[in-house]
Amino acid sequence: MDLLTVSNGLLYTAFIIYLIAVVLFAATIKDKQEEKKFTLLNKVAISVTILGFIAQAGYFITRWLVSGHAPVSNMFEFVTFFGMMLVLAFIILYFMYRIELLGLFALPIALLVIGYASMFPTELSPLVPSLKSHWLYIHVTTVALGEAILAVSFVAGIIYLIHQIDQKTSSAKTMWLELVMYSVFATIGFVLVTSVFSVLDYHASFSYEVNGEEAILDYHLPPLFGPADGELLTEDSMDAVMVTPGWMHGAEAPRKLNTLVWSLAVGFVLYQLTRLALRKRVAAAIQPLLKKANPELLDEVCYRAVAIGFPVFSLGGLIFAAIWAQEAWDRYWGWDPKEVWALITFFFYAIFLHLRLSRGWHGERSAWLAVVGFAIIMFNLIVVNLVLAGLHSYA
Amino acid sequence: MNTIKCTTCGHENEKGTTICKKCGKPLDNDKQGTLLNMRYDGSAIRSKTRNRSIVDKIWRFFSSVKVGVILIAIALVASAIGTIYPQEMYIPSNVDPADHYREQYGITGQIYYQLGFHNLYSSWWYMILIALIGISIFIVSIDRGVPLYRALKNQPIKRHSNFLKRQKLYNEYKAYSEDDKVRLLDNLKKRRYKLTEKDGHILAEKGRFSRWGPYVNHLGLIIFLVGTLLRFIPLMYVDDFVWVREGETTVIPSTNQQFYIKNEEFILDIYGDEEEDEIFVDALQNTEAPVPKHFETRAIIYEDVSKDVIGAEPELKEVQRGEIIVNAPVEINGLSLYQNSYQLNEFQTMSFTLRDIEDDDTDIVEFTVDLTEPESDYRFDNGFHIELHRYYPEYELVDGEPTSISNYPRNPGFVFFVTPPESEESEASFLAIGQNIPSGDNQYKLHLADFTVRDVSGLKIRKDLTLPVIGLGAFIFMIGVIQGMYWQHRRIWIHPNEQSLLIAGHTNKNWYGMTKEFEKAIDGTQFTILQDQEQKKDE
Ligand code: HEM
Numbered sequence: 001m002d003l004l005t006v007s008n009g010l011l012y013t014a015f016i017i018y019l020i021a022v023v024l025f026a027a028t029i030k031d032k033q034e035e036k037k038f039t040l041l042n043k044v045a046i047s048v049t050i051l052g053f054i055a056q057a058g059y060f061i062t063r064w065l066v067s068g069h070a071p072v073s074n075m076f077e078f079v080t081f082f083g084m085m086l087v088l089a090f091i092i093l094y095f096m097y098r099i100e101l102l103g104l105f106a107l108p109i110a111l112l113v114i115g116y117a118s119m120f121p122t123e124l125s126p127l128v129p130s131l132k133s134h135w136l137y138i139h140v141t142t143v144a145l146g147e148a149i150l151a152v153s154f155v156a157g158i159i160y161l162i163h164q165i166d167q168k169t170s171s172a173k174t175m176w177l178e179l180v181m182y183s184v185f186a187t188i189g190f191v192l193v194t195s196v197f198s199v200l201d202y203h204a205s206f207s208y209e210v211n212g213e214e215a216i217l218d219y220h221l222p223p224l225f226g227p228a229d230g231e232l233l234t235e236d237s238m239d240a241v242m243v244t245p246g247w248m249h250g251a252e253a254p255r256k257l258n259t260l261v262w263s264l265a266v267g268f269v270l271y272q273l274t275r276l277a278l279r280k281r282v283a284a285a286i287q288p289l290l291k292k293a294n295p296e297l298l299d300e301v302c303y304r305a306v307a308i309g310f311p312v313f314s315l316g317g318l319i320f321a322a323i324w325a326q327e328a329w330d331r332y333w334g335w336d337p338k339e340v341w342a343l344i345t346f347f348f349y350a351i352f353l354h355l356r357l358s359r360g361w362h363g364e365r366s367a368w369l370a371v372v373g374f375a376i377i378m379f380n381l382i383v384v385n386l387v388l389a390g391l392h393s394y395a
Numbered sequence: 396m397n398t399i400k401c402t403t404c405g406h407e408n409e410k411g412t413t414i415c416k417k418c419g420k421p422l423d424n425d426k427q428g429t430l431l432n433m434r435y436d437g438s439a440i441r442s443k444t445r446n447r448s449i450v451d452k453i454w455r456f457f458s459s460v461k462v463g464v465i466l467i468a469i470a471l472v473a474s475a476i477g478t479i480y481p482q483e484m485y486i487p488s489n490v491d492p493a494d495h496y497r498e499q500y501g502i503t504g505q506i507y508y509q510l511g512f513h514n515l516y517s518s519w520w521y522m523i524l525i526a527l528i529g530i531s532i533f534i535v536s537i538d539r540g541v542p543l544y545r546a547l548k549n550q551p552i553k554r555h556s557n558f559l560k561r562q563k564l565y566n567e568y569k570a571y572s573e574d575d576k577v578r579l580l581d582n583l584k585k586r587r588y589k590l591t592e593k594d595g596h597i598l599a600e601k602g603r604f605s606r607w608g609p610y611v612n613h614l615g616l617i618i619f620l621v622g623t624l625l626r627f628i629p630l631m632y633v634d635d636f637v638w639v640r641e642g643e644t645t646v647i648p649s650t651n652q653q654f655y656i657k658n659e660e661f662i663l664d665i666y667g668d669e670e671e672d673e674i675f676v677d678a679l680q681n682t683e684a685p686v687p688k689h690f691e692t693r694a695i696i697y698e699d700v701s702k703d704v705i706g707a708e709p710e711l712k713e714v715q716r717g718e719i720i721v722n723a724p725v726e727i728n729g730l731s732l733y734q735n736s737y738q739l740n741e742f743q744t745m746s747f748t749l750r751d752i753e754d755d756d757t758d759i760v761e762f763t764v765d766l767t768e769p770e771s772d773y774r775f776d777n778g779f780h781i782e783l784h785r786y787y788p789e790y791e792l793v794d795g796e797p798t799s800i801s802n803y804p805r806n807p808g809f810v811f812f813v814t815p816p817e818s819e820e821s822e823a824s825f826l827a828i829g830q831n832i833p834s835g836d837n838q839y840k841l842h843l844a845d846f847t848v849r850d851v852s853g854l855k856i857r858k859d860l861t862l863p864v865i866g867l868g869a870f871i872f873m874i875g876v877i878q879g880m881y882w883q884h885r886r887i888w889i890h891p892n893e894q895s896l897l898i899a900g901h902t903n904k905n906w907y908g909m910t911k912e913f914e915k916a917i918d919g920t921q922f923t924i925l926q927d928q929e930q931k932k933d934e
Contacts, residue, residue, distance in 0.1 A: 004674070066674060097907065123677035126666040126686050129721035296930055300907050307904065311876040319869050327722050330733040330857045331634075332865070335516045336485075337478040347471040351464050358434075358460035384478070 004124070007062035010055050011080065015114055017052030018087070018107050021045055025103040029289055042100055049091060049103065056084045067124045070137040074125045078140065079117030079381065085141075085148035086110040089305075093152050097301055101293055106155045112187050119194040135324035142316025143342070147377050149309030150349065156301040157370030163293045164364060167284035174281060180371060181282040185274070186267030193262045197221050206230035206240070208254075217255055221262050227254040299363050302370050303356060310349050317342040341380040348376055403555060411439030416546070419554030421561060430929060431561040433901055436550065438542035457531045458538035466528045473524065477515035480507050489800070529620040532613045540610045547603060553596040559890050562899035564909065564925040569895045575920035576889075576896070582916040583887065597889040606903060608879015612872045619868030625861040633730060633858035638803070640741065640767065641849040644697070644711070647730070649856055652699060654727060655711055659693040661737060661850035691720040692734055692852040696727055719854065729858055736853035742766050742804040746845040747826075749779065749813065752838060761844065766804035778816025785810035790827050797825075803851070813839050885909055900925050 024045035060081065063071040071077040090106040093099075158180065165173050197220055204219040208227035217227055226232075226240020244254035271282070278285040321342065322332035333339060352369045355361035361369070397410035399422055406417035413423055414437025421431055431437070442458040445451040456462055486495050496508035511518055559565060580590060580597065588599035626632045635648040639658040647654040665685040666672045672679075672688075679686060694717065701710035717725055724731040744765055748758040760775045764783065773781040787799035790808030797808060808827035814820070815838070823834035824841055833840065883902050890897040902909040906927070913925050 068671075121678070124674050125678040126672065126675040126688065128687055129689055132689075133722045296927075297907060300905070304905060304907075307880045311873065311880055314876060315873055319873065322869070326862070330724065330731065330735075330855050332862070334484075335477070335482055340474050340478050344471050344474050347467050347474070351467050351471070354460055354464050354467075359464070 003062050004066045007059050007066060008122075010059035010062065011114075014052045014056035014059060014084075015111065017048060017055055018111050018114075021049040021052060022104065022107045022111070024048055025100050025107065028100040029104070029292065042098075045100065045103060046091070046094060049087065049094075049107065053084065053087050053091065056080075056087070060084065063124075069127055069132070070141070072137065072140040072144070073127055073131060074120070076117050076120040076122045078144070079120070080114055081141070082144045082148060082381065083110045083113035083117065085144045086113060086151055089145070089148040089152045089309075090155075092149075093301060093305060096304075097297065099156075099294075099297065099301065101159055101290065101298075102152070102155055102301070105159055106152060109151070109155065112184065112191070115191045116187055119191060131328075133324055133327055135320060135327055139316055139320035139324045142312060142320055144316075146309050146311075146313030146316050147345075147381075149305055149312060150345075150377060151374055153302045153305035153309065153370040154374030156298045156305060157367035159290060159293060160295055160298040160302060160367040161364065161371070162283045162286050163290045163298070164295055164367075165283070167281060167287055170281075174283065176368075177283045178281055182267065182271050185271040186263050189265070189267030189270055190259070190263035192270075193221060193266050194259075203234055204238070205233040206254075207233055217252060219255055219258065221258060223254075223258055224261055225254055225258045230254070295363070299366065302367055306349055306352055306370070306373075310353065313349070314346060318346060337384050338380070341376070341384050345373070345376050345380060348373055409439040409444075411444035413437040414558065415555070416549065417551060419551050419558040421555070421557050429561070430563055431558065433562075435539055435543045436546035438546040440538060440542055442538045454534060454538070457527075457534040460535070463528070463531045463535060466524065466531060470521075470524050470528060473515065473521060476512060480504060480513070482515065483513045486513075525620065529617060533617055536610050536613045540607075543606065547606065550598070552591050552593040552598040554888055554890065556890060556892065556897055559888055559897045559899035562888075562901055563906065563927060563929050564900035564913070565898070565928055566923065566925045567892075567895050567897050568922055571896060571921050575922060578920050579916055579922060582918065586912060586916060588885075588887065595891045599887040599889070600885070602882045602884045605878055605882035606884045608875050608877075608882075610875070611878060612875025615868050615870070615872030615875050617868070618871060619865055622861050622864035622868050625864060626859075631860045633856060635856040636735070637854050637856060638738070638851050639692070639694075639854060640743070640851045643767075647696075647727070647732070647856060649730065649858070650728065652709070654714075655697040655699065655709065656732070656854070657695040657697065658852050659695060661852045662689075662691050662693070663687060663737065663739065663850070664689040689720070690734060690737055691718045692854065693717075694719050694725065694732075696725070719852075724857075731857045733855040733857060734852070735855040738803065738805070738851040738853070740848040741851045742807055743847045743849045745807065745843060747811075747841045748844045749781070749839055749841055752840050759839070764809070766807055780814040780821075782812040782814070782821070783809060784812050784823070787827075811841055813837075813841070815839065883908065885912070887913070898922075898925065 028041050072081050087110050161177055202220055204223055206217045206227050208230040222238055223240040225242050225244045228243050232239045244257050326332040356366055398407040400407055401415040401420055403420045404418040406415055408416055414421055442455045446455055480500055483492050496504035515521055583599045588601045591598050633649045637648055639645050639656055641658050641661055644655050644657040646652050647656050666675055666688045667679055695713055696715040697711035698714045699709040700712045719725045719732055719734045721734045724733045744763050746763040749760045760779050762773045769783055769786050771783045787808035788804045789799050789801040789806050791800050810825050812821040812823050822837045825832040883905050885902040887900045900909055
């Protein structure tokens, strides 16, 4: 067995272990014991989480050994690493605050993140010269850790909101909360359709024109949206149902739109089915499970995670990034979309801190801000990488 | 100046003070029962108390956190707009931006261009926005920092009992022994609290320095912003570029003709050539172009040591020799030379032969054209004369007209005039790669016989004296955020009353940690935990 197989196996193992940890954390909800007490079940749950983290760290190290560079150089590797940092950030905050509910929410998110990552090509990729710098690894790993700690603030915020928001009547707040719930389903939808059609080995190719030149576009999902003036090359495959609107430019825009629509649609179906089964809003169904939650403490964690994550993010996402850019492109800042979105994230959390410190935005407001902050981080990770491609583009 | 007199101790406090500077009594009597606002320890803040002159108004505007947050929010939205379409520096350089944005992105692209969003980050309004944020940071820091510093430096140890009662963490203890108290103080000392005492009143304090965190990080930001402005001062910043062909020596731009560089050899490795690259085989199959693995220029750098005579031939003395590699620039005289780009297989020379069209086997003459500095006349012993009439280094047909789109011999095209011996008439012919067009019924035909190529290395010449300032700003910023975020300023006041002991606690953040710490400090005593009065009220 070669090392790469071992490495992939370790990632797989970590995934399973995290799943088990989720189940264990779910079991702690029923714990009748006082909140402050550290029950055996708690100890088992966190130990299993740490075990999963060690397995994933094993994946990381072995993959590094095989490829000769830190495995943070393509979408699969970076997003997987972000998932791992999310688990680490959770472990750190767990030991500071001992809130099991954090695990019940943070670990499923980490699982989703890793699941999402593995939908991208997982092969080892070679590094072009400008990426061969220790500063790159330092930069990327610090950013991932910073963003992961900031994501824990989102986790605390979302628990807070589900716990606090009145679900008796439908309101703008419940609607926004459902939108957050739906985005989880849409991510599951993405993972689901991608895996199903990948198992079915689905293929459809179109020839179309980009900037006056003939090009081939490969679909791995049935084409709901095809390229404008595209010609289907694959036999016995369905032709595109609709044509991608003309204003969507960029490399492979039709396929990206197609994937997006598939994910949103499948996510929507899943979401509606869930609501039918629950007969109430998803957040309303979760709310009674959170009886043990202590809103003041969650609010504190929401802030504390930003307080801890903000310096890490600034260091990794702006300062180390600048040092690396200075080395690789001899300019510390280039207004590349990825850089700009790191700056936006920085601005946003600066706003979060100032509103909280000087204008008393605590509790619910602060929790909503944490949700928006996480949305910005995800935007930077997904949309900027895949759509607003720049120098950092992985796709 | 207006003052407020404390009703308990009679101290004259500056107007706007909410907690008496001397005895610590809350001065807002109307708000009994609510928690005390501990921001800036109840000091008077200039922006909150003066609003008469225009200076006051400007000061007040910039030191408002609301204004600051709005400014940052505008900068955030503006920055995001700048990423909707690529900025001008990221579009191809040989196209007209006006056309490019319209053609690529339609009507929205055109509007984007017309609004100037294609150069958003260097627009005057974006820079003004950042400057306003800078000014705001500067003013707010003085506005709040100075009073906060004074308040904490001169804080009274003995505080009015109302001060304690209106803290978030508070308790009154009746049952405790003197031993308990000693033990508590001991525990606090062990936890690195600094204890000061006055008339039996005790203040335990730690982590005060973390209160300066925001001011330190704001200072860092200001230094950083000033650093970015320095770029506009001449000589602080150089950004130049040079192509150096293999074997060629050229002057390094921005050195006043003082330094020269010779490209000994350009080396490019691509992935897939070596056994160790086998692991990437899957990924490499998915890319069309070869993926570069490493590239470098073997260079020699010379200094011109000839005396300052205008027009004198340069006299080159080698000063440095080495490789210029991506991520590892070479330094010369304060400038950095970066490996930036390359051009493989640029034509260096082309050789031609001339033949009679009736006798296609015999070369009448043979000559070589140097494509970087071509000669225009070629005369031969047998009387033939060939003139290079037109030369297009990078030939392209634009609207039916032959043109050269650059000065680099990437796709050379030639118009030759061939004059046979003792003739006045010359024949013209056009040659380019894959083309050989006579002007009419030519008797002679030119053939491309041979060519040589070489690589060209693109080097960036950089100097940025603003870097130390910017780096210093960033460093101070980091110190500031870490100092302010990873430490907290915690205080515990112990106030003996006739029959009881009042204890109150305050921290600027992380109340959970403070509560926990106090819990540990009362270990082994009869004291109970401090009550969270905010939480109690909610219930
Ligand atoms: C992007 C620019 C800025 C950054 C990165 C920044 C950063 C920070 C940070 C990290 C803190 C500490 C927050 C905490 O401890 O929770 C802080 C505090 C503060 N900032 Fe800023 N700041 C910025 C701009 C501004 C502006 C424009 C203003 C004002 C109008 C301002 C006013 C303040 C004030 C009043 C405090 C509280 C100081 C104290 O508690 O003593 N900041 N800033």
